[in-house]
Amino acid sequence: MAENMMHAVQYSSYGGGAAALKYVEVPIPSPKKGEVLLKLEATSLNPLDLKIQKGMMRPFFPRKFPHIPGTDVAGEVVKVGAGVKDFKTGDKVVAALGMASGGGLGEFVVAEQSLIVARPPQVSAVEGSGLPIAGISAYQALTSAGVKLDGSGPQLNLLITAASGGVGHYAVQLAKLGNTHVTATCGARNLDLVKSLGADEVLDYNTPDGAALKSPSGCKYDAVIQCTSGFIPWSTLEPNLSTNGKVIQLAPSATVYMTYAVKKLTFSKKKLIPLHAEPNKKDLDYLIKLIKEGKLKTIIDSKHPLSKAEDAWAKCLDGHATGKIIVEP
The missing domain is CATH 3.90.180.10 (Medium-chain alcohol dehydrogenases, catalytic domain)
Incomplete structure (x- = not known):
């Protein structure tokens, strides 16, 4: 050559x-x-x-x-x-x-x-x-959900879907740096891995409770970090949200934007937030430092x-x- x-x-x-x-x-x-x-x-x-x-x-x-x-x-x-x-x-x-x-x-x-x-x-x-796309997507989704990664702020109940995937595995770890209770979904083979990343409760999405996104402890979610590639119907998400709960939808589709518009027009307290992550130097540097300090992997x-x-x-x-x-x- x-x-x-x-x-x-x-x-x-x-x-x-x-x-x-x-x-x-x-x-x-x-x-x-x-x-x-x-x-x-x-x-x-x-x-x-x-x-x-x-x-x-x-x-x-x-x-x-x-x-x-x-x-x-x-x-x-x-x-x-x-x-x-x-x-x-x-x-x-x-x-x-x-x-x-x-x-x-x-x-x-x-x-x-x-x-x-x-x-x-x-x-x-x-x-x-x-880190650049997956790590920053997880980080920006959590900050959109109101999570303070320094541990300050009120405790939030979070649901993280597809928690063993590229974005999800970062989201679980980052969420646990804040004052959060994390319920996570994944396939059966990854239940132990997701628990080891810090999730408080883990659901197999192939079970009835997992498909319905129901927390084993019965808590309602203040925010859902939606990392699955497909759109989970609002009818599945909505019953599991707290009064002012929000769904942060990564990689939003046209269906997501339609649902977002309906929620906006009807002044719904429960919100759907489409999120397109924006890679930037500040966030990437922050995540690199977390890996260096052993707080993220x-x-x-x-x-x-x-x-x-x-x-x-x-x-x-x-x-x-x-x-x-x-x-x-």
Whole structure:
């Protein structure tokens, strides 16, 4: 391979799943003003990557074809562009890449310094790469629910659905840093894992009580952090909410927005809040510090070499990952 070329994985049109991923050699990108070039050590996949490939984000993402997917990365700075003052060659970092450009499934990528944070030695590349979308989504959902992660504020009863997934496993841990009682749902095989993350009560979603989201202790939820990929009907959620309870819906669909509008128009005390997480430097840095301090951890479902990226993609499509799926160059 030529010195200025790298291995990468890309697709050239919408659809096709794992079979559409192609292994290519492409030029190593050059950092522009305000950007740095990273040699990648780990990339975590997200359901959002799949939605982009399926065409669910068109016409906005991807910006063009062919497209190298992946937005959540960790690596080492190997070159800095003009105007970059916060980072230098050799720095270990975690970065969020733009959804339009992606680039995570390659050996190198350029990232904007405004979405890069330093990664201390105590945080591995694999742990750090899980945070940008999943960790920040969990964090922003909890703050929207009124949880104070410093433990201040009144106790809140929370329900976290899909608690063993990429977002859910972070949400349980972060919630327990606050003054919360956490009920969580997951599949039977992950009940013990979710308990170990701090959940006070765990429901198998395949049981009648789990499907109905009923707390074993009978409590009503002040907030539901809805991490499942599909929309749980309002008729299932509503009876379990406290008087002023709210549902924070991650990755909201058109149905969610319709329900949100109805709740708004009818002045319902029980609220549905659609949430699109916004990766930012401040939140990412906060989460990195929590991992460094041992207060948060990334659960790894599986690790795959870049040469087997289609296996990671297929596992993500399956939708039953426990924690994060990682690709390593």
